[in-house]
Amino acid sequence: MQQHSEVELSGLGMAISTVVSVAEILKNNGFAVEKKIMTSTVEIKDDSRGRPVQKAKIEVVLGKTANFDELMAVAQEGRENGNDEE
Template sequence: MEVITEGVNNLAVADSAAPGYQRNRIQVSNTKKPLFFYVNLAKRYMQQFNEVELSALGMAIATVVTVAEILKNNGFAIEKRITTSTIDMREDAAARPIPKPKIEIMLGKSEKFDELIAAAKEEDEEENLEESSA
């Protein structure tokens, strides 16, 4: 039993061992998930880590900016840093690199974050009570 426990304790997820990996980074795609998936995920990351980094390439940049603005305009987040750059992407190994724009937006919890999260949770619980009693 001790060997199994030791094995589990030493287990490393491949992504988390990668250089530059951040547990509080969300890489946003404009095709894979709906907008509010990213908004809600960012809130959960801020609860856990006190800040979240939203990252995107190319056409997904508009989605990242929208997510950040929703969080800021609703009082959940403050903007800490915005970084823009270009990176070279290849369609395949033989293709020549194509420059792609990249954005990273670091958001931190606002002073009202915990209060807003508590109020939203309370509101959800009230709605669930109303639905179950109907």
């Protein structure tokens, strides 16, 4: 997110919960705002069954908050100070 004003997170099947968790962590910590959420199904060929299978898909577009750069600077400062103590 430091390099771009927005990012898109996406996941299929079991990875959907990870995408949602990452998005919520970024939002709750003030780094991102939710711009768009899309859900769909995609058809994937299941090699073990030899036929197509429908999988759930989620796409979440997040944008930087107004204070993103400030929060990142504080986080970087904290990492640097933490490294000095070791």
